[in-house]
Amino acid sequence: MALRNVLRTPASIRPLLLQPPRVLYHSYEHDIPPPYRDAESAILSSAIAHVPALGFTQETLTLGAKDAGYLDISTNLFPKGAFELVKYHLVTQRLALKDRIQFPGEQTGVGRKVRSLVLERLRANADADVVRRWQEALALMSLAENIPASLRELSALSDEIWFLAGDVSVDTSWYTKRASLSGIYAATEVYQTTDQSTDFRDTELFLDRRLEDLRVVGGAVGNTLQWVGFQGGALVNLMRSKGVRI
Amino acid sequence: MASAVPRAAKRLRLTNTPGYVCTDCRRAFAASTQPRLQQQPPPQPPPSQHVGQTAKTTHFGFETVAEELKASKVRTVFSSVASSYDTMNDLMSLGIHRLWKDHFVRSLNPGIRPTPPPPRPPPPPPQSQRILDIAGGTGDIAFRLLDHATTTNRDPHTSVLISDINPQMLAEGRKRCLSTPYHATNRVSFLEANAEDLSAIESSSIDLYTVAFGIRNFTHKATALREAYRVLKPGGVFACLEFTPNLANPVLNALYKRWSFGAIPLIGQLVAGDRESYQYLVESIEKFPSQREFAAMVRETGFLVPGDAEGGGWEDLSMGIAAVHKGVKPV
Numbered sequence: 065m066a067l068r069n070v071l072r073t074p075a076s077i078r079p080l081l082l083q084p085p086r087v088l089y090h091s092y093e094h095d096i097p098p099p100y101r102d103a104e105s106a107i108l109s110s111a112i113a114h115v116p117a118l119g120f121t122q123e124t125l126t127l128g129a130k131d132a133g134y135l136d137i138s139t140n141l142f143p144k145g146a147f148e149l150v151k152y153h154l155v156t157q158r159l160a161l162k163d164r165i166q167f168p169g170e171q172t173g174v175g176r177k178v179r180s181l182v183l184e185r186l187r188a189n190a191d192a193d194v195v196r197r198w199q200e201a202l203a204l205m206s207l208a209e210n211i212p213a214s215l216r217e218l219s220a221l222s223d224e225i226w227f228l229a230g231d232v233s234v235d236t237s238w239y240t241k242r243a244s245l246s247g248i249y250a251a252t253e254v255y256q257t258t259d260q261s262t263d264f265r266d267t268e269l270f271l272d273r274r275l276e277d278l279r280v281v282g283g284a285v286g287n288t289l290q291w292v293g294f295q296g297g298a299l300v301n302l303m304r305s306k307g308v309r310i
Numbered sequence: 311m312a313s314a315v316p317r318a319a320k321r322l323r324l325t326n327t328p329g330y331v332c333t334d335c336r337r338a339f340a341a342s343t344q345p346r347l348q349q350q351p352p353p354q355p356p357p358s359q360h361v362g363q364t365a366k367t368t369h370f371g372f373e374t375v376a377e378e379l380k381a382s383k384v385r386t387v388f389s390s391v392a393s394s395y396d397t398m399n400d401l402m403s404l405g406i407h408r409l410w411k412d413h414f415v416r417s418l419n420p421g422i423r424p425t426p427p428p429p430r431p432p433p434p435p436p437q438s439q440r441i442l443d444i445a446g447g448t449g450d451i452a453f454r455l456l457d458h459a460t461t462t463n464r465d466p467h468t469s470v471l472i473s474d475i476n477p478q479m480l481a482e483g484r485k486r487c488l489s490t491p492y493h494a495t496n497r498v499s500f501l502e503a504n505a506e507d508l509s510a511i512e513s514s515s516i517d518l519y520t521v522a523f524g525i526r527n528f529t530h531k532a533t534a535l536r537e538a539y540r541v542l543k544p545g546g547v548f549a550c551l552e553f554t555p556n557l558a559n560p561v562l563n564a565l566y567k568r569w570s571f572g573a574i575p576l577i578g579q580l581v582a583g584d585r586e587s588y589q590y591l592v593e594s595i596e597k598f599p600s601q602r603e604f605a606a607m608v609r610e611t612g613f614l615v616p617g618d619a620e621g622g623g624w625e626d627l628s629m630g631i632a633a634v635h636k637g638v639k640p641v
Contacts, residue, residue, distance in 0.1 A: 077606050134545035136422045137517050139615045141638045
């Protein structure tokens with residue numbers, strides 16, 4: 065926050081105003097601070113256990129508060145209500161992804177690792193038994209006041225998957241990869257909510273089709289741009305050979 | 311021309327200090343008089359002045375008063391505005407204060423919603439929520455809380471204890487209670503107390519502590535916050551609705567200040583015939599700490615402030631004219 069504003073406040077409360085720095089990258093040296101305080105994670109983890117029965121609602125949150133030893137009124141700790149429960153599920157599953165699946169050897173390629181990670185994350189939804197309540201969660205995430213937070217979580221998940229798959233790109237493909245994976249993951253998760261097959265096999269096939277689409281379309285777009293580039297360069301050289309000063 | 315301007319009457323010079331004094335000379339003169347002054351004993355305070363030289367002072371609007379006097383001055387202000395409190399609020403905020411209070415109560419969601427009892431284990435003992443409304447003499451917030459609990463959450467057991475430093479405001483509250491459905495029940499009780507000393511209320515007995523538009527009048531806000539922490543049960547919620555000293559937008563802030571200091575005391579004078587009280591009210595808003603500072607005070611008392619991670623430990627209402635601060639007592 066602005067230094068000027070900090071210096072204007074009385075010295076006794078200045079330390080309280082300085083927020084701890086938020087780490088915006090994967091750091092090997094520094095541990096990321098836990099995303100939730102003890103009281104919050106106690107209530108939310110108790111509440112998540114009731115989601116399969118009661119869904120993502122304020123009642124679930126209240127029940128979780130009572131189970132954790134708090135009062136009904138303590139749900140005021142969560143100003144966004146049921147959406148905080150959805151966000152808790154998203155954050156905890158994203159952070160748990162690295163513990164759920166590891167790649168010991170160097171054999172698998174980045175593409176295959178991405179596929180495995182996406183499937184593992186979807187399997188986590190099934191293990192937590194929230195798949196039949198996930199449409200409620202999607203509805204909450206699509207409310208206007210919740211869209212920024214939801215998109216931030218989706219992009220964080222996409223980044224986490226690429227990081228764990230071993231992506232080391234340093235050009236604009238860093239952005240395009242994450243954007244395309246965000247889209248694919250969102251579509252697959254929505255498909256999963258309607259999937260009735262055993263072990264979500266149809267969802268796996270859906271994911272494979274989307275990744276194939278990405279490969280084909282990405283390849284086609286890349287080739288087209290290359291062709292356009294060659295044609296443009298050829299045109300410029302032709303004009304120069306005719307004496308046009310460009 | 312200087313001669314055309316009438317000269318002010320010559321003041322009788324009691325000392326022989328010239329109109330202009332060279333700063334170097336003055337410094338030398340001050341240095342030379344220091345040892346002489348220190349040898350004289352300090353002047354004795356007149357015995358009639360009961361405020362000692364070392365008494366602590368606080369602000370009462372833009373005035374500075376002794377701390378012991380502030381509470382009684384606040385009491386006097388609210389005695390004079392008690393009967394026209396609602397009219398005063400309507401005129402000051404153009405009726406928006408009702409929306410703020412409704413939003414405040416709705417976001418707190420008081421009342422224990424009845425849930426179907428679990429089939430196998432024995433049903434939990436019936437619990438009722440106890441709410442303490444501080445500086446809520448006329449019962450604005452208290453009756454809204456009870457209505458929300460009874461109607462929205464179908465909880466007929468929630469009770470509110472209305473506390474105020476001012477007996478006239480409490481009398482107004484009792485009068486209004488008679489026209490609510492709660493007067494014949496034991497759900498509303500009244501207590502005349504200073505928020506900084508709630509010794510009449512036992513520790514860890516309150517579920518929800520609310521203070522709406524009252525905390526800026528407290529002499530020691532930190533003491534009131536500590537008392538709130540004491541009386542609340544673990545898991546209990548502290549909620550404060552209060553005006554903020556500045557809006558976020560500087561242009562709107564300038565307009566808002568013009569309205570506050572220009573129109574409000576005038577309205578007070580015309581409607582209630584009491585300019586000083588309304589002048590005090592707008593000055594006390596100006597002296598209140600900003601949202602960030604107040605959230606820091608709430609945190610320092612030991613409360614967990616919701617929404618801390620995103621940087622906003624409070625909720626602004628009407629572009630920052632009022633703000634809601636909440637804190638949860640950890641278990």
